[in-house]
Amino acid sequence: MKQSGRRQRMAILTIVVLLLLTVFASGVAIGVPAARVAVSDATVTPATPTAGAPTTVTATVRLSGGSTSAVTLDRVELVSSDDDNFRDDVVARATDLGSLSAGETLTVPITATFDTPGEHDLRIRATVTDADNDETTVTRPISVIVEQGVPQVSFDAPNAVVGADSSVQATVSNPTNAALRNLSVRIMTPETGERSVREIPVLAAGTTTTLNLSVQPRQPGQQQLTADISYLTPSGTVQTVDETELMRVKPLANDVGVRVSRSTGNNQNNAGGVAGGIGGILGGQSDLQAGGSQQDGAEQGEVDVTVSNFGNAPIDSVVVIPQTANGTIVTEIGRVIVDETLSPGTASTVTVDTAQAEQIGQLRFAAAYELAGERHTVSAKFNRQTPGAVDLTGVDLSVKSNGSVDLRSNLANTGGSEISGVVVQVVSSEYVTPEYPRRSYFVGTLGSSEFAPVELTASVDVQNATEVPVRIQYTVGADRVVETTTISLPPNDETDGTTPGGGEVGVILSVLLVGAVIVISGVFIMRRRE
Numbered sequence: 001m002k003q004s005g006r007r008q009r010m011a012i013l014t015i016v017v018l019l020l021l022t023v024f025a026s027g028v029a030i031g032v033p034a035a036r037v038a039v040s041d042a043t044v045t046p047a048t049p050t051a052g053a054p055t056t057v058t059a060t061v062r063l064s065g066g067s068t069s070a071v072t073l074d075r076v077e078l079v080s081s082d083d084d085n086f087r088d089d090v091v092a093r094a095t096d097l098g099s100l101s102a103g104e105t106l107t108v109p110i111t112a113t114f115d116t117p118g119e120h121d122l123r124i125r126a127t128v129t130d131a132d133n134d135e136t137t138v139t140r141p142i143s144v145i146v147e148q149g150v151p152q153v154s155f156d157a158p159n160a161v162v163g164a165d166s167s168v169q170a171t172v173s174n175p176t177n178a179a180l181r182n183l184s185v186r187i188m189t190p191e192t193g194e195r196s197v198r199e200i201p202v203l204a205a206g207t208t209t210t211l212n213l214s215v216q217p218r219q220p221g222q223q224q225l226t227a228d229i230s231y232l233t234p235s236g237t238v239q240t241v242d243e244t245e246l247m248r249v250k251p252l253a254n255d256v257g258v259r260v261s262r263s264t265g266n267n268q269n270n271a272g273g274v275a276g277g278i279g280g281i282l283g284g285q286s287d288l289q290a291g292g293s294q295q296d297g298a299e300q301g302e303v304d305v306t307v308s309n310f311g312n313a314p315i316d317s318v319v320v321i322p323q324t325a326n327g328t329i330v331t332e333i334g335r336v337i338v339d340e341t342l343s344p345g346t347a348s349t350v351t352v353d354t355a356q357a358e359q360i361g362q363l364r365f366a367a368a369y370e371l372a373g374e375r376h377t378v379s380a381k382f383n384r385q386t387p388g389a390v391d392l393t394g395v396d397l398s399v400k401s402n403g404s405v406d407l408r409s410n411l412a413n414t415g416g417s418e419i420s421g422v423v424v425q426v427v428s429s430e431y432v433t434p435e436y437p438r439r440s441y442f443v444g445t446l447g448s449s450e451f452a453p454v455e456l457t458a459s460v461d462v463q464n465a466t467e468v469p470v471r472i473q474y475t476v477g478a479d480r481v482v483e484t485t486t487i488s489l490p491p492n493d494e495t496d497g498t499t500p501g502g503g504e505v506g507v508i509l510s511v512l513l514v515g516a517v518i519v520i521s522g523v524f525i526m527r528r529r530e
Contacts, residue, residue: 035063035067035068035069035070035071035128035130035134035136036063036064036066036067037061037062037063037064037067037071037100037126037128037136037138038061038062038064038138038140039059039060039061039062039124039126039138039139039140040060040061040062040105041059041060042057042058042059042060042124042140042142043057043058044056044057044058044142044144045058046178046234048145048147048177049114049144049145049146049147049149050117050146050147050148050149050150050176050177050178050233050234051114051115051116051117051146051147051148051149051150052113052114052115052149052150052233052239052241053113053149053176053233053234053237053239054111054112054113054233054237055111055112055113055114055144055146056109056110056111056112057078057092057109057110057111057112057122057124057142057144058107058108058109058110059076059107059108059110059124059126059140060105060106060107060108061073061076061100061105061106061107061108061126061128062100062104062105062106063100063101063102063103063104063105063128064102064103065102065103066102067102068102069130069131069132070099070100070101070102070130070131071099071100071128071129071130071136072098072099072100072128072129073097073098073099073100073106073108073126073127073128074095074096074097074127074128074129074135075093075094075095075097075126075127076093076094076097076108076110076124076125076126076127077090077091077092077093077094077110077124077125077126077127078090078091078092078093078110078112078122078123078124078125079091079122079123079125080120080121080122080123081121081123088123088125091112091122092110092111092112093110094108094109094110100128108126110124114144114146116146117146117147117148117149118145118146119143119144119145119146120143120144120145120146121141121143122141122142122143122144123139123140123141123142124139124140124141124142125137125138125139126138126139147175147176147177148175148176149175149176149233150239150241151172151173151174151175151180151183151203151229151231151241152172152173152174152175152243153170153171153172153173153185153227153229153241153243154170154171154243154245155168155169155170155171155187155213155225155227155243155245156168156169157169157215157225157247159250159312159344160215160217160223160247160248160249160250161217161249161250161251161252161253161312161313161372162217162218162219162220162249162250162251162252162372163216163217163218163252163313163372163373164216164252164313164314164371164372165214165215165216165313165314166214166215166216166217166249166313167212167213167214168187168196168212168213168214168215168225168247169210169211169212169213170185170187170198170210170211170212170213170227171208171209171210171211172185172200172203172208172209172210172211172229173203173207173208173209174203174204174205174206174207174208175206176205176206176234177205177206178205178234179202179203179204179205179234180202180203180231180232180233180234181201181202181203181231181232182199182200182201182230182231182232183199183200183201183203183229183230183231184197184198184199184200184229184230184231185197185198185199185200185211185213185227185228185229186227186228186229187213187214187215187225187226187227188215188225188226188227188228189215189217189223189224189225189226196213196214196215197213198211198212198213203231217247217249219249220249220250220251221248221249222246222247222248222249223246223247223248223249224244224245224246224247225244225245225246225247226242226243226244227242227243227244227245228240228241228242229241229242229243250312252311252312252313252371252372253311253312253313254311254371254376255309255310255311256307256308256309256310256311256315256367256369256371256376256378257307257308257310257378257380258305258306258307258308258320258365258366258367258378258379258380259305259306259308259380260303260304260305260306260363260365260380260381260382261303261304261306262302262303262304263302263303263304263351264304301353301354301355301358302351302352302353302354302355303351303352303354303365303382304349304350304351304352305320305336305338305349305350305351305352305365305367306347306348306349307320307338307339307342307347307348307349307367307369308346308347309342309343309344309345309346309347310344310345311344311371312344313344313371313372314341314342314343314344315341315342315369315370315371315376316340316341316342316369316370316371317340317368317369317370318337318338318339318340318341318342318348318367318368318369319335319336319337319338319367319368319369320335320336320337320338320350320352320365320366320367320368321335321365321366321367321368321377322334322335322336322352322354322357322363322364322365322366323363323364323365323366323379324360324362324363324364325362325363325364325381327364330357330360330363332356332357333352333353333354333356333357336350336352337350338350338367342369352365362381362382362383363381363382364379364380364381364382365379365380365382366378366379367379383417388413388415388417388418388419388446388448388474388476389413389414389415389419389476390411390412390413390414390415390419390422390446390472390474390483391411391412391414392409392410392411392412392454392470392472392485393409393410393411393412393451394409394410395407395408395409395487396408396409397468397487397489397490399460399462399489399490401462403459403460403461403462404435404457404458404459405432405435405456405457405458405459405460405468405489406455406456406457407426407454407455407456407457407458407468407470407487408453408454408455409453409454410451410452410453410454411424411443411446411451411452411453411454411472412446412449412450412451413446413447413448413449413450413451414449415448415476417448417476417477418445418446418447418448418476419445419446419474419475419476420444420445420446420474420475420476421444421445421473421474421475421480422442422443422444422445422446422452422472422473422474423440423441423442423443423472423473423474424440424441424443424454424456424470424471424472425439425440425441425456425470425471426439426440426456426457426458426468426469426470426471427469427470427471427484429469430464431460431461431464431465432458432459432460432461432465432468432469433458433459433460434456434457434458435457435458435459436457437457438455438456438457439456439457439458440456441454441455441456446474456470460489462489465489466488466489467486467487467488467489468486468487468489469484469485469486470484470485470486470487471483471484472484472485
């Protein structure tokens with residue numbers, strides 16, 4: 001009986017021990033996961049990511065050889081931590097990636113785009129499921145440094161004008177370390193939408209280019225100007241970037257002038273119809289060549305018509321139209337093209353031959369042009385009559401032995417119109433100085449074919465001076481004319497009084513005369529004593 005009870009206790013003890021061993025073994029098995037997975041490696045392509053361009057993070061997921069179960073790789077995610085909300089934000093994700101057996105690896109690319117440059121601290125998160133549908137998640141930290149990757153654009157429209165094509169200068173730069181291709185730059189305003197487009201086939205890394213575009217604002221004041229750039233990234237994707245700035249738009253100023261003058265043959269602006277000069281018998285030279293003097297090959301009847309754009313917008317299709325005084329087009333002369341475009345602040349001159357319209361005394365030249373889509377006309381009259389001109393006649397110049405000069409002459413108006421504000425003066429030079437009382441002489445107004453006497457005084461260095469310069473200033477029409485001539489001095493032996501040294505001869509004669517008087521007086525006294 002006792003032995004039977006002992007056997008029962010031993011059997012119970014054995015069963016208990018076996019149960020404990022089973023429980024212990026089960027506990028150990030539960031503590032060791034069937035799938036031991038890890039993210040063993042991670043790379044970033046390109047090596048230097050740029051903002052706005054695709055960046056690929058390649059993760060290598062490995063299932064350890066000691067795993068007791070194969071796994072299914074459910075997803076691999078690229079996540080960033082949102083510290084404010086204490087949650088992870090998924091940047092990019094790859095799913096349905098296949099399965100892994102013990103000891104195998106699987107490479108998974110994840111592509112994301114980073115809009116802002118700088119350092120981005122991320123984590124790669126891989127999730128697997130084993131044969132018992134148990135889910136395991138592992139992570140690996142990774143840092144991605146993103147450079148400024150979009151093309152930069154700045155633009156300026158300093159002369160924007162309402163209703164007119166206004167130039168915009170856009171500067172486009174590529175701050176990345178790779179070439180950008182197929183850049184399309186569009187400048188737009190909210191009022192008109194797309195206005196101007198320019199293309200850049202290739203913009204190399206680190207380079208800058210400047211584009212000239214245009215807009216046509218409709219309202220004055222501050223307006224928004226937007227640059228829209230689309231381009232092909234180094235990875236082959238099309239990206240778009242916008243930039244907005246303010247531009248100041250000015251009201252349109254229509255200010256065009258026409259000037260007509262007799263041609264000098266060199267197609268340059270002159271005194272505006274002033275003719276003549278004080279050459280001729282005096283051989284003088286003019287500081288300002290007068291129109292109408294047939295110089296430099298200018299033909300009889302040719303006139304220079306100058307169109308000037310004083311406004312703030314370009315004028316286009318500029319044409320000069322010769323007309324009679326009542327506005328009838330002179331077909332014998334015909335229209336003359338001045339310029340296709342005349343920018344603000346510029347002028348253009350054309351020479352028009354009026355010889356075929358000699359019977360018309362007074363002409364009018366109209367300049368027709370287009371401004372901000374509208375046609376305009378401005379004109380100027382031109383009188384074919386020879387304008388006023390001056391000439392010195394009957395010159396009488398005397399030089400005294402002390403160097404004082406007295407010049408007397410007549411100033412004549414040899415032109416066909418009145419001149420006014422006439423002033424004649426001696427010009428100071430190295431050997432000539434204007435002297436009181438008549439350094440200058442005011443004549444005033446002279447009608448056509450009239451003349452007035454002129455008197456001038458000066459002093460000269462008679463040993464060195466050979467001529468006296470004389471300047472004549474006068475106004476004809478709306479122009480102030482300045483002309484200079486030179487009048488030759490007579491030789492030294494033709495001066496008034498005595499020739500140089502004549503004063504010394506007079507002194508000698510005086511001394512001899514006094515000596516003779518003294519001798520005669522002495523003889524007379526001696527004879528009295530005898």
